[in-house]
Amino acid sequence: MENGNTANEPASFWTQANALLRKNLTFQKRNVKTNVGLILSPFILCLLLVLLQRLLEYQLDKAENKCGCVCVRRQGDTCLEEECGIEHSDLDQFATCPIPSPPEWPPLLQVPAPQYRAVRTDYFPFSDFPNTSCRKNGSCPVTMLFTGTNQSFGEIISRNMIPSTLSTIYSSDIMASLASNVVGSESEPGNTNFLEPAFFSDLPIYYLQNQCTQNSTFSVSVQMSGISKQQEVICAQGLRLWRNSSSEVNNELYKGYWRSNIERQINEIAAGYDFLNSNGSIFNVSIWYNSTYKKDTGFNPIALARIPRSVNLVSNAYLQFLLGPGTKMFFEFVKEMPKPETPIKLDLASLLGGVFFTWVILQLFPIPLTSLVYEKQQKLRIMMKMHGLDDGPYWMISYGYFLAISIVYMLCFVIFGSVIGLNFFTMNDYSIQSVFYFIYINLQISLAFLLASLFSNVKTATVLAYIGMFGTGLLADFPFHFFVQDTLYVFFILLWESLTGREHLLFYGRLKNLKGSALTQAVEESLKSVNLFHGGVADKQAGKYSGGMKRRLSVAISLIGDPKVVYMDEPSTGLDPASRKNLWNVVKRAKQDRAIILTTHSMEEAEVLCDRLGIFVDGGLQCIGNPKELKARYGGTYVFTMTTSIDHENDVENLVRQLFPNANKIYHISGTQKFELPKDEVKIANVFQAVETAKRSFTVSAWGLADTTLEDVFIKVARGAQAFNTLS
Structure with a gap:
């Protein structure tokens, strides 16, 4: 998968920033519902406030909340003239009277x-x-x-x-x-x-x-x-x-x-x-x-x-x-100034004032905090850095992304609040509001970046972020949290579920400094190499891929840009046999032009993929070589297996000892026994003849003669290392 000479040069600051920005914009395009929910959330909050205000005004407009009145002229059941005043009011109505x-x-x-x-x-x-x-x-x-x-x-x-x-x-x-x-x-x-x-x-x-x-x-x-x-x-x-x-x-x-x-x-x-x-x-x-x-x-x-x-x-x-005692300044009375009729009015927006609207802005705080902590917890920032994304472009685009979300949110909040007619917006200068909100959201994002360095668990960070919101004295807005939770978590997973396989490769290709036709060609070759090109699979969202397809896409991401060294950590874990075989074929083709360092617990995978392998025990390298060398060095034996009834276990052991005096029994359970046979003592024809003779004396349920496997080699090396550690 040769992707052009530019891939061998590190991408510039602006190239990396452009790659990350394009990926962010593509992600936003894929998450229209989430974005609409985010924009509508301030509108819903404003609308809820207006509905509460209307309900309150309806209650305050009732007769018991207005100046007391009596009918002074009536015609039948119809009152033609009312007289209102404090003399007709109780103490609760008194304040509203003229x-x-x-x-x-x-x-x-x-x-x-x-x-x-x-x-x-x-x-x-x-x-x-x-x-x-x-x-x-x-x-x-x-x-x-x-x-x-x-x-x-x-x-x-x-x-x-x-x-x-x-x-x-x-x-x-x-x-x-x-x-x-x-x-x-x-x-x-x-x-x-x-x-x-x-x-x-x-x-x-x-x-x-x-x-x-x-x-x-x-x-x-x-x-x-x-x-x-x-x-x-x-x-x-x-x-x-x-x-x-x-x-x-x-x-x-x-x-x-x-x-x-x-x-x-x-x-x-x-x-x-x-x-x-x-x-x-x-x-x-x-x-x-x-x-x-x-x-x-x-x-x-x-x-x-x-x-x-x-x-x-x-x-x-x-x-x-x-x-003299007859002199005094006579203090006649204390009296208020006259007042007109003053209906009871309660403006919720003004009453809640800065506390409520500051709290509304705080709804944005968990977004950058939990996103950054989630990325830190999952080591996703390290993964993008391994693909060539430097700190400068990453922090600039991340900060700008959170700032853009906050600005759009606040613009919608101010516009909706003004259109609906909330006094908090209409009666305050918009330039002052703009300066206040801009400074506040910048400080909020900066605080999120600072606190993200103190947390390593996203759940802890989320809980503390919402405790901070509770500290404002209002209930946290859980519906709003549901609106933005996709932005919090989906955005920073290794495979963005809303992006297609092609869009993933375009993003990582740009990080490798691929441009123009070289980028397009590299993406198509990568998709073909992992069998994700045909049938429209490349243009499906990654969230719809099977586990095997996601693993193959991850391999393609690691290989795009023609890196000379690739690290893979247990690439086939959790895959079904068919998907595992397809992935192995991809890795075998890829290793022809580069060095691949692969870690695995599967001896079968190591034997299929590795030209040279090493065995680690307790963090120490015990041996290294190709599979044949290791089998010869630590094997040198055949493994003879025979299963009979328990009554004839001794007969089997006597048979093996007669043929191979240096045999070593390595396994014994419920009639099944395994023996290591030195290769220089074994003649396969003699083994077959001895087994046929034994079948005439007792029943043999199963038997076999196998060469040493890598699994046998690993077990022997591990036991030897543990024994050495015990002695030392």
Whole structure:
């Protein structure tokens, strides 16, 4: 199979790259269904997201999720006019209603619940706090800590902050009356001031006094948008404690936090005030507050903090210090800005945002990783390298191939998402998206190349790749994995099942620097030499070949380009007798123009194909020569075999000893015995005559006289080597 002089020259970088690229393109052409599935997968994901969005919108459009309405004019069963508003809505519907005139709420302090107010305990050993008995009847005071450089000034200001009497509560204007007092709530604040949870939580409103009197609890009727509600108002004693420094305040605030003690108990202090260098001409104050109520977890909207009343309270106390007890800045109410009707909307694409779409890109990560590891595990990269494929062209084309798949996938994803109308795509600049996706997929492919060097098992690599995808917080997309699994595994097997025999030889021929007519001629001669040319077999996909045909194609691949030395490792293993014979004929024709080094466990194969053979035992070469030489050297005997009944075994052995005194019995089981007979003592005519004589004395079931086989030689050499190793 002479393939032209160019085959003796190594292929250039671009020739190898061209060969690999052509093979990749041919493979892609053969796998149209897989490619269509790969392209459609982002479309399916986008479509699924849109369907979920439509289902969600349908649920949100129901009456229970919209502003409450009542029919104010009806004709028969038909409603002619509806009136909608917060007065017809429950708490779940309230947020969707238009609020042209938001309600006014009295400014509140954040007051600890009675069971959590600071008391003296073993882990909170401050002597000026009340003991724990006050928690039994809910009479624990609301504690505030104060510090500053001027204690006398600070104590005057702190006394002005908490009143001694309750201002008059006017039933005609309950909210303003409450605002004129120092009131607070233990309820958790909301995200807006359209509704004040203190008035909708069934919890009491607390008003702070220096000292609470008996019968200091009462209720008021609160009117809100036509809704009347009885609100309980309870007195809470305000406890003012002075500390010498801000570090002491910090220490006590922290010890009251439940994570600061092993008992996980709460000792909550309402607030802390540091007057710093304040005096009659300077007002400078820092305020501590409990930020836990803001619920700033990073995932949910931050709740409002009830700090304005704390600022107003200390400011009024300072004004009273300067201008007298009748001076104050009246903090009338807290109020939201007006708002139109706001239907509940939930955009899944925006809600999932970068997490979902980054996860979608991660679906591509297992493709390069498992492909590279699979090739490493099966030593397929080494095989292509033996055929002349250098590292440079291979890595360039492999990287480019994975990058092309990723780019096509992402283009389809962005286009489909934009056509369907996902806000994530339509409301973000496409140039920014392009840069982000391009950088991301390049980093992803680079990471796959890096991690591939750490794994040697494709199953381990696959599992870890999908664990990484699970780490995004979403379920892995198994249907997508099914779409691309052919690309993962079929692409890198030695015989690509989607490529034909001719296309395999064209690929490897190009790697051997064959071009043009020389390449075409070499491919045809190779196909003819292995009997794959006629009947259209050459143009069938390799996946449809029988085992023998695949072996013959593999031999043709190893021989194309006229290599001078070819290595074959057990080429006929697993073949039926007919296929094995055909393969042997191919090898016998091929060995006429080159050296073939063949390893095999079949002595028959070695004797048929090898002109010169060596026997290895325990990794060491024991002998070398042609088959006749080895038989003569390690054989020199005939093997005489006779089978009789067990009763006549001794008769057979006596017969052999009489004829051949130097015979050596090498096998004996159930009436069958084998003897090695020195060739210089054997006359074949005498053997036949002795057997015929023996048949008259006892029954002979079978007998034979055979020359030494290569298998006998191998056994003798192996035994000799093992005996030598044992002695040494």
